[in-house]
């Protein structure tokens with residue numbers, strides 16, 4: 001492709017061709033929860049479709065109006081009332097399923113596990129709800145939660161939901177200043193935490209971070225502490241202990257109904273720059289869409305499935321697909337406290353084998369790590385129970401998708417690549433496992449009831465084969481309602497780029513069949529010789545080389561091409577770093593995507609910079625590629641990674 005090719009006018013180049021297709025297994029398709037007519041039904045009557053989804057919940061008062069839409073402010077199921085905790089817990093007990101397991105909890109130290117039935121969960125949530133009320137927490141108050149992945153974490157969320165308090169979970173890996181700013185922004189009056197949790201084989205303290213954060217937040221009245229690790233901790237006047245305050249409470253608590261539009265939670269999302277945004281979710285629409293999508297996308301059969309989402313509850317994936325969606329559906333889930341390599345690199349597969357997990361939901365970053373560790377590790381475990389695999393968090397490279405299907409899913413399980421965001425609350429674009437003829441790397445189609453498209457910079461829909469900006473054109477039940485305390489920022493961030501369309505900030509393309517492929521954040525798009533090239537396509541081309549496990553690419557200023565592609569790659573466990581690896585990989589990309597996408601430079605690195613939720617931070621790599629001092633690293637999960645990368649620089653394989 002030459003520089004003056006007509007493609008240079010397009011919004012986002014479409015370079016990657018992928019022809020592999022995976023039909024749904026016949027058995028799964030025959031018994032699938034959702035059939036193809038759902039798309040037609042929802043297209044004909046979108047609100048009617050969501051009403052039916054809402055009818056899967058138990059309402060104390062039926063809504064009067066399905067949707068009130070004053071762009072960009074939506075209200076769903078107006079006038080309806082329900083209690084989220086009742087829907088997630090009590091109604092299953094009342095239906096005779098009290099003995100059914102809600103959570104198999106697996107601590108990181110081996111042998112440390114708990115089985116929690118729906119009846120157990122009901123008692124625990126009731127005690128915690130009574131305790132919150134005794135501590136002075138009332139409907140509408142904010143409660144900050146900073147905890148490891150222990151059962152008291154979902155119990156705390158549900159206790160808040162039960163009494164109508166608004167929880168704000170802050171991931172346990174965040175610093176004291178990050179926690180403090182989130183406590184202040186939401187003006188939380190209670191913090192729930194633990195002494196610590198287990199991480200990589202050792203107790204890792206949380207309480208000292210809370211102490212530091214609340215030293216400067218006078219509005220926090222109490223800190224409620226769970227003892228998990230029994231580490232020695234300082235005890236302050238504000239501290240009260242779960243074992244004292246919660247354990248003594250009655251296990252009875254009457255759930256009051258809340259309005260469908262009462263706030264359920266705030267969850268802060270940092271984005272790439274600026275002050276974190278407090279994403280606000282409300283009650284009825286959020287539970288409707290998380291529950292329906294969990295039922296549809298994973299084909300959940302609550303009687304027989306064992307479902308495991310490996311995310312942390314500190315992220316939206318954990319909120320929607322460990323707590324609210326699965327519990328509303330009466331599912332049996334696994335919760336794991338620790339890391340995938342403790343005490344050995346087969347820990348995930350050991351857990352799948354132990355609990356006979358049938359549905360597994362994890363992230364591309366984890367899948368690529370498993371690829372790097374080698375095929376022989378999962379091969380040692382019996383994972384024949386698995387029947388549906390899911391992916392979320394980043395674009396999944398086709399090669400990682402195929403590896404996941406083959407080595408984890410025994411070449412038979414469908415893989416659902418689910419696109420959504422903290423802001424969308426629930427899955428928006430995804431294959432359905434009983435219907436879609438899935439393409440590796442494609443999120444395929446908006447779910448029934450979701451209207452999404454790819455547009456050019458004028459907001460016009462691009463034709464099939466074209467790339468551009470992903471947008472959502474109609475409101476959806478679990479959409480964010482605003483940014484906490486900042487309606488203007490909500491309008492500016494999501495609704496100002498295109499008129500009357502929600503702009504999530506992601507690039508995407510439509511293939512010849514009109515199926516959707518996510519192409520990463522538009523901020524990361526590289527402009528090479530007049531072509532807008534997505535990071536995702538080049539990274540996927542690199543990962544399709546047998547020696548590469550993981551790749552990140554960035555555009556660096558270049559005197560000839562405007563920007564040039566600089567690639568950072570991690571090799572697979574069994575691959576040797578040879579002298580000509582740079583040339584080999586550059587040629588491989590040129591062959592796969594065309595010469596326009598040929599990287600200028602390949603750097604073999606031991607690690608990539610990632611956020612605490614596992615997303616690659618290309619911004620820092622751009623600093624390296626342009627020989628700048630490295631910018632703000634506070635959102636980096638492991639601050640030593642940039643040193644490791646810088647150390648590799650002198651041996652960098654730079655060609656041309």
Ligand code: 6R9
Nearest residue numbers: 392393394395417418419420421422506518
């Ligand atoms: C659920 C979650 C949202 C951003 C989103 C996009 C990326 C998530 C993806 C995906 C391609 C997928 N993302 N899932 N990109 N394919 N299947 O991750 O929420 O932490 O708010 O991140 O993650 O860039 O805009 P959140």
